[in-house]
Amino acid sequence: MNEALYYRVSGNNIIECYLCPHNCRIREGKRGICxxxxxxxxxxxxxxFGRASSVAxxxxxxxxxxxxxxxxQILSxxxxxxxxxxxxxxxxxxxxCKDISQKKSTKAEPEDLERMIVENDLGLAAFTYNEPTVFYEFMTGLAKLFKSLNVKSVMVTNGYINKKPLLDLLQYIDAFNVDLKSFTDEFYRRITGAELKPVLDAMEIIKKASKHLEITFLVIPGLNDQRDQFINMIKYLAHNFGRTQVLHISRYFPNYKxxxxxxxxxxxxxxxxxxxENLDFVYAGNTGDYMDSNTYCPKCGHLLIVRxxxxxxxxxxxxxxCESCGNTIEGKF
Ligand code: SF4
Structure with missing residues:
Protein backbone atom coordinates (compact mmCIF):
# COMPACT_ATOMS: atom_id res chain seq x y z
CA MET A 1 0.00 0.00 0.00
CA ASN A 2 1.52 3.28 -1.09
CA GLU A 3 1.00 6.36 0.97
CA ALA A 4 -0.34 9.36 -0.91
CA LEU A 5 1.32 12.76 -1.11
CA TYR A 6 -0.38 16.07 -0.30
CA TYR A 7 -2.54 15.33 2.70
CA ARG A 8 -2.68 16.12 6.38
CA VAL A 9 -4.55 14.61 9.31
CA SER A 10 -6.80 17.06 11.11
CA GLY A 11 -8.78 16.68 14.35
CA ASN A 12 -11.21 13.75 14.78
CA ASN A 13 -8.97 11.61 12.53
CA ILE A 14 -10.19 13.31 9.37
CA ILE A 15 -7.81 13.37 6.44
CA GLU A 16 -7.62 16.49 4.30
CA CYS A 17 -6.33 15.77 0.81
CA TYR A 18 -5.07 18.84 -1.00
CA LEU A 19 -3.97 17.32 -4.28
CA CYS A 20 -6.88 18.81 -6.21
CA PRO A 21 -9.24 21.76 -5.59
CA HIS A 22 -11.94 19.50 -4.14
CA ASN A 23 -9.77 19.47 -0.98
CA CYS A 24 -11.68 16.43 0.28
CA ARG A 25 -12.12 15.77 3.99
CA ILE A 26 -12.09 12.00 4.28
CA ARG A 27 -13.24 9.90 7.21
CA GLU A 28 -11.65 6.58 8.21
CA GLY A 29 -12.49 3.87 5.65
CA LYS A 30 -13.77 6.34 3.04
CA ARG A 31 -12.35 7.54 -0.27
CA GLY A 32 -12.18 11.03 -1.77
CA ILE A 33 -14.33 12.27 -4.65
CA CYS A 34 -11.87 10.73 -7.14
CA PHE A 49 0.06 3.20 -7.39
CA GLY A 50 1.43 0.59 -9.82
CA ARG A 51 -2.05 -0.09 -11.20
CA ALA A 52 -2.48 0.64 -14.87
CA SER A 53 -5.83 0.23 -16.60
CA SER A 54 -4.15 0.26 -19.97
CA VAL A 55 -0.72 0.52 -21.59
CA ALA A 56 -0.51 1.11 -25.33
CA GLN A 73 4.64 7.31 -31.44
CA ILE A 74 3.99 7.71 -27.71
CA LEU A 75 3.82 5.17 -24.92
CA SER A 76 0.45 5.76 -23.20
CA CYS A 97 -14.39 4.20 -10.27
CA LYS A 98 -15.99 3.38 -6.92
CA ASP A 99 -13.69 0.59 -5.74
CA ILE A 100 -10.41 0.05 -7.53
CA SER A 101 -9.91 -3.38 -5.96
CA GLN A 102 -12.72 -4.64 -8.22
CA LYS A 103 -10.92 -3.43 -11.34
CA LYS A 104 -8.67 -5.57 -13.47
CA SER A 105 -5.32 -3.86 -13.96
CA THR A 106 -2.59 -4.32 -16.54
CA LYS A 107 0.97 -5.07 -15.61
CA ALA A 108 3.01 -1.86 -15.76
CA GLU A 109 6.21 -2.49 -13.86
CA PRO A 110 8.88 0.13 -14.59
CA GLU A 111 11.14 -2.52 -16.18
CA ASP A 112 8.31 -3.62 -18.54
CA LEU A 113 7.72 -0.03 -19.63
CA GLU A 114 11.44 0.56 -20.06
CA ARG A 115 11.63 -2.54 -22.28
CA MET A 116 8.71 -1.26 -24.41
CA ILE A 117 10.46 2.08 -24.80
CA VAL A 118 13.74 0.51 -25.88
CA GLU A 119 12.19 -2.14 -28.17
CA ASN A 120 9.99 0.41 -29.93
CA ASP A 121 12.58 3.18 -29.93
CA LEU A 122 10.17 5.62 -28.25
CA GLY A 123 11.07 9.13 -27.12
CA LEU A 124 7.67 10.07 -25.69
CA ALA A 125 5.38 8.81 -22.91
CA ALA A 126 1.90 10.03 -21.92
CA PHE A 127 -0.18 9.79 -18.79
CA THR A 128 -3.65 9.63 -20.24
CA TYR A 129 -6.95 7.69 -20.61
CA ASN A 130 -8.14 8.67 -17.12
CA GLU A 131 -7.19 11.80 -15.15
CA PRO A 132 -3.47 11.49 -14.26
CA THR A 133 -3.71 13.83 -11.26
CA VAL A 134 -5.38 11.03 -9.30
CA PHE A 135 -2.44 8.70 -9.96
CA TYR A 136 0.07 11.41 -9.14
CA GLU A 137 2.50 9.20 -7.19
CA PHE A 138 2.51 6.48 -9.88
CA MET A 139 2.88 9.11 -12.61
CA THR A 140 5.77 11.00 -11.01
CA GLY A 141 7.63 7.77 -10.24
CA LEU A 142 7.41 6.76 -13.91
CA ALA A 143 8.12 10.27 -15.18
CA LYS A 144 11.38 10.28 -13.20
CA LEU A 145 12.34 7.00 -14.84
CA PHE A 146 11.42 8.34 -18.30
CA LYS A 147 13.50 11.46 -17.71
CA SER A 148 16.52 9.28 -16.92
CA LEU A 149 15.92 7.49 -20.25
CA ASN A 150 15.69 10.82 -22.10
CA VAL A 151 12.00 10.22 -22.81
CA LYS A 152 9.68 13.26 -22.73
CA SER A 153 6.58 12.98 -20.55
CA VAL A 154 3.14 14.27 -21.45
CA MET A 155 0.11 14.74 -19.21
CA VAL A 156 -3.36 14.68 -20.77
CA THR A 157 -5.43 16.30 -18.08
CA ASN A 158 -8.59 18.16 -17.08
CA GLY A 159 -6.31 20.66 -15.31
CA TYR A 160 -8.02 20.23 -11.95
CA ILE A 161 -5.01 20.22 -9.66
CA ASN A 162 -3.84 22.46 -6.84
CA LYS A 163 -0.95 24.85 -7.30
CA LYS A 164 1.69 23.15 -5.11
CA PRO A 165 1.38 19.65 -6.60
CA LEU A 166 1.33 21.15 -10.09
CA LEU A 167 4.46 23.21 -9.44
CA ASP A 168 6.21 20.10 -8.10
CA LEU A 169 5.14 18.14 -11.17
CA LEU A 170 6.54 20.61 -13.68
CA GLN A 171 10.07 19.31 -13.27
CA TYR A 172 9.02 15.94 -14.74
CA ILE A 173 6.38 16.79 -17.34
CA ASP A 174 7.38 18.34 -20.67
CA ALA A 175 4.01 18.86 -22.33
CA PHE A 176 0.35 19.10 -21.39
CA ASN A 177 -2.94 18.80 -23.17
CA VAL A 178 -5.58 20.43 -20.98
CA ASP A 179 -9.24 19.75 -21.60
CA LEU A 180 -11.00 23.10 -21.18
CA LYS A 181 -14.59 21.93 -20.96
CA SER A 182 -16.42 25.24 -20.96
CA PHE A 183 -15.86 28.89 -20.19
CA THR A 184 -18.60 29.04 -17.56
CA ASP A 185 -18.51 27.95 -13.97
CA GLU A 186 -22.16 26.94 -14.25
CA PHE A 187 -21.25 24.26 -16.85
CA TYR A 188 -18.36 23.01 -14.75
CA ARG A 189 -20.48 22.67 -11.63
CA ARG A 190 -23.46 21.05 -13.36
CA ILE A 191 -21.76 18.75 -15.86
CA THR A 192 -18.38 17.94 -14.27
CA GLY A 193 -18.88 18.47 -10.54
CA ALA A 194 -15.86 20.81 -10.47
CA GLU A 195 -15.12 24.53 -11.01
CA LEU A 196 -13.69 26.55 -13.88
CA LYS A 197 -11.21 28.88 -12.14
CA PRO A 198 -8.71 26.25 -10.93
CA VAL A 199 -8.45 24.94 -14.50
CA LEU A 200 -7.63 28.43 -15.83
CA ASP A 201 -5.12 28.89 -12.99
CA ALA A 202 -3.44 25.57 -13.81
CA MET A 203 -3.09 26.49 -17.49
CA GLU A 204 -1.53 29.81 -16.54
CA ILE A 205 1.00 28.05 -14.29
CA ILE A 206 1.88 25.60 -17.07
CA LYS A 207 2.30 28.38 -19.60
CA LYS A 208 4.33 30.54 -17.21
CA ALA A 209 6.69 27.60 -16.68
CA SER A 210 7.25 27.58 -20.48
CA LYS A 211 5.96 24.04 -20.80
CA HIS A 212 4.36 22.99 -24.05
CA LEU A 213 0.58 23.43 -23.75
CA GLU A 214 -2.19 22.47 -26.14
CA ILE A 215 -5.85 22.92 -25.23
CA THR A 216 -8.86 20.84 -26.24
CA PHE A 217 -12.42 22.15 -26.26
CA LEU A 218 -15.25 19.65 -26.84
CA VAL A 219 -18.35 21.33 -28.24
CA ILE A 220 -21.57 19.88 -26.77
CA PRO A 221 -24.78 21.12 -28.43
CA GLY A 222 -26.92 23.23 -26.11
CA LEU A 223 -24.43 23.06 -23.22
CA ASN A 224 -21.29 24.95 -24.21
CA ASP A 225 -21.87 25.97 -27.83
CA GLN A 226 -23.10 29.53 -27.23
CA ARG A 227 -21.31 31.80 -29.66
CA ASP A 228 -20.76 34.70 -27.22
CA GLN A 229 -19.25 32.48 -24.54
CA PHE A 230 -17.01 30.86 -27.12
CA ILE A 231 -15.80 34.25 -28.36
CA ASN A 232 -15.04 35.26 -24.75
CA MET A 233 -13.03 32.08 -24.28
CA ILE A 234 -11.01 32.64 -27.45
CA LYS A 235 -10.27 36.24 -26.46
CA TYR A 236 -9.17 35.04 -23.03
CA LEU A 237 -6.82 32.44 -24.56
CA ALA A 238 -5.36 34.88 -27.07
CA HIS A 239 -4.88 37.55 -24.43
CA ASN A 240 -3.32 35.28 -21.78
CA PHE A 241 -1.43 32.74 -23.89
CA GLY A 242 -0.86 34.57 -27.15
CA ARG A 243 -1.92 34.03 -30.77
CA THR A 244 0.29 30.96 -31.10
CA GLN A 245 -1.67 28.96 -28.50
CA VAL A 246 -2.68 25.63 -30.07
CA LEU A 247 -6.40 24.85 -29.75
CA HIS A 248 -8.26 21.66 -30.73
CA ILE A 249 -12.00 22.12 -31.21
CA SER A 250 -13.57 18.70 -30.99
CA ARG A 251 -16.86 17.20 -32.03
CA TYR A 252 -18.89 15.56 -29.26
CA PHE A 253 -20.59 12.15 -29.57
CA PRO A 254 -23.06 10.71 -27.03
CA ASN A 255 -21.41 8.82 -24.18
CA TYR A 256 -22.00 7.50 -20.66
CA LYS A 257 -25.08 9.34 -19.24
CA GLU A 277 -9.53 35.29 -36.01
CA ASN A 278 -7.49 35.40 -32.79
CA LEU A 279 -5.41 32.20 -32.75
CA ASP A 280 -2.94 30.94 -35.37
CA PHE A 281 -3.17 27.19 -34.76
CA VAL A 282 -6.74 25.94 -34.48
CA TYR A 283 -7.61 22.36 -35.38
CA ALA A 284 -10.87 20.47 -35.72
CA GLY A 285 -11.07 17.14 -33.92
CA ASN A 286 -13.35 14.08 -34.35
CA THR A 287 -14.55 15.38 -37.71
CA GLY A 288 -13.13 12.61 -39.92
CA ASP A 289 -12.06 14.13 -43.22
CA TYR A 290 -14.77 16.80 -43.08
CA MET A 291 -12.15 19.45 -42.34
CA ASP A 292 -8.44 19.46 -42.92
CA SER A 293 -6.20 19.44 -39.90
CA ASN A 294 -3.00 20.53 -41.59
CA THR A 295 -0.62 23.11 -40.15
CA TYR A 296 0.04 26.20 -42.25
CA CYS A 297 2.52 28.98 -41.62
CA PRO A 298 0.48 31.87 -40.18
CA LYS A 299 2.78 34.37 -41.88
CA CYS A 300 3.02 33.13 -45.47
CA GLY A 301 0.44 30.30 -45.64
CA HIS A 302 3.02 27.64 -46.57
CA LEU A 303 1.90 24.06 -45.82
CA LEU A 304 4.05 22.81 -42.92
CA ILE A 305 2.50 19.55 -41.69
CA VAL A 306 0.05 17.35 -43.58
CA ARG A 307 -2.37 15.24 -41.51
CA CYS A 322 8.89 27.70 -41.97
CA GLU A 323 11.09 26.66 -44.91
CA SER A 324 9.41 29.23 -47.12
CA CYS A 325 9.57 32.47 -45.08
CA GLY A 326 11.65 31.53 -42.01
CA ASN A 327 8.84 32.31 -39.54
CA THR A 328 9.34 30.55 -36.19
CA ILE A 329 6.58 28.07 -35.39
CA GLU A 330 5.85 27.41 -31.71
CA GLY A 331 6.26 23.80 -30.64
CA LYS A 332 8.77 20.95 -30.67
CA PHE A 333 9.41 19.57 -34.14
S1 SF4 B 1 -7.33 14.03 -5.35
FE1 SF4 B 1 -9.19 12.88 -4.81
S2 SF4 B 1 -9.16 12.75 -2.59
FE2 SF4 B 1 -7.71 14.33 -3.14
S3 SF4 B 1 -8.89 16.26 -3.04
FE3 SF4 B 1 -8.99 15.55 -5.17
S4 SF4 B 1 -10.84 14.29 -5.31
FE4 SF4 B 1 -10.37 14.56 -3.15
Missing part, protein backbone atom coordinates in the same frame (compact mmCIF):
# COMPACT_ATOMS: atom_id res chain seq x y z
CA UNK A 35 -12.66 7.29 -5.73
CA UNK A 36 -9.02 6.15 -5.54
CA UNK A 37 -7.50 7.89 -2.51
CA UNK A 38 -8.47 5.93 0.55
CA UNK A 39 -8.28 6.81 4.23
CA UNK A 40 -6.97 3.72 6.03
CA UNK A 41 -6.07 3.97 9.72
CA UNK A 42 -4.98 7.62 9.68
CA UNK A 43 -3.09 7.39 6.38
CA UNK A 44 -4.14 8.37 2.89
CA UNK A 45 -3.42 5.52 0.51
CA UNK A 46 -2.86 6.12 -3.22
CA UNK A 47 -4.66 3.03 -4.50
CA UNK A 48 -3.64 3.73 -8.08
CA UNK A 57 1.50 2.81 -28.05
CA UNK A 58 -0.42 5.57 -29.85
CA UNK A 59 0.34 8.29 -32.38
CA UNK A 60 1.12 11.49 -30.44
CA UNK A 61 -1.62 13.17 -32.52
CA UNK A 62 -4.16 11.00 -30.71
CA UNK A 63 -3.55 12.76 -27.34
CA UNK A 64 -4.13 15.24 -29.14
CA UNK A 65 -0.79 17.00 -29.52
CA UNK A 66 -0.10 18.51 -32.94
CA UNK A 67 2.95 20.68 -32.19
CA UNK A 68 4.92 18.27 -30.03
CA UNK A 69 7.11 15.90 -32.04
CA UNK A 70 4.47 15.33 -34.76
CA UNK A 71 4.26 11.89 -36.38
CA UNK A 72 6.04 10.21 -33.45
CA UNK A 77 -0.39 4.76 -19.66
CA UNK A 78 -3.70 5.12 -17.81
CA UNK A 79 -4.94 4.11 -14.38
CA UNK A 80 -8.29 4.57 -12.59
CA UNK A 81 -10.37 7.39 -11.09
CA UNK A 82 -11.02 11.04 -11.89
CA UNK A 83 -11.43 14.39 -10.18
CA UNK A 84 -14.44 15.15 -12.39
CA UNK A 85 -17.67 13.29 -13.03
CA UNK A 86 -18.66 14.46 -16.50
CA UNK A 87 -21.97 13.06 -17.68
CA UNK A 88 -20.44 12.57 -21.15
CA UNK A 89 -17.27 10.78 -19.92
CA UNK A 90 -15.57 8.82 -22.70
CA UNK A 91 -13.73 6.50 -20.33
CA UNK A 92 -16.28 5.97 -17.57
CA UNK A 93 -15.36 2.31 -17.04
CA UNK A 94 -11.94 3.33 -15.75
CA UNK A 95 -12.47 6.89 -14.56
CA UNK A 96 -15.77 6.73 -12.68
CA UNK A 258 -25.41 11.92 -22.01
CA UNK A 259 -27.58 11.26 -25.06
CA UNK A 260 -27.62 14.68 -26.71
CA UNK A 261 -27.09 14.12 -30.48
CA UNK A 262 -23.57 14.67 -31.88
CA UNK A 263 -22.27 18.17 -32.63
CA UNK A 264 -23.19 19.15 -36.20
CA UNK A 265 -19.97 19.42 -38.23
CA UNK A 266 -21.10 22.89 -39.36
CA UNK A 267 -20.86 24.07 -35.74
CA UNK A 268 -17.24 22.94 -35.58
CA UNK A 269 -16.53 24.79 -38.85
CA UNK A 270 -18.15 27.93 -37.45
CA UNK A 271 -16.13 27.78 -34.20
CA UNK A 272 -12.87 27.00 -36.00
CA UNK A 273 -13.40 30.09 -38.18
CA UNK A 274 -14.17 32.27 -35.13
CA UNK A 275 -11.13 30.98 -33.22
CA UNK A 276 -8.81 31.56 -36.17
CA UNK A 308 -4.84 12.69 -42.72
CA UNK A 309 -6.29 10.97 -39.66
CA UNK A 310 -3.14 9.63 -37.96
CA UNK A 311 -1.02 9.66 -41.07
CA UNK A 312 1.25 12.67 -40.58
CA UNK A 313 4.03 14.18 -42.69
CA UNK A 314 6.15 17.12 -41.64
CA UNK A 315 7.05 18.66 -44.99
CA UNK A 316 7.49 22.42 -44.76
CA UNK A 317 9.60 22.95 -41.65
CA UNK A 318 13.33 23.32 -41.06
CA UNK A 319 13.56 22.73 -37.33
CA UNK A 320 11.11 25.24 -35.89
CA UNK A 321 11.12 27.49 -38.94
Missing amino acids: GVRHHIKGKLIAET IDPVEKKPLYHFYPSK IGSFGCTMHCSNCQNSSISQ MNIPPTPPEKISEFVAIAR NYYSVRVRGLRGNN
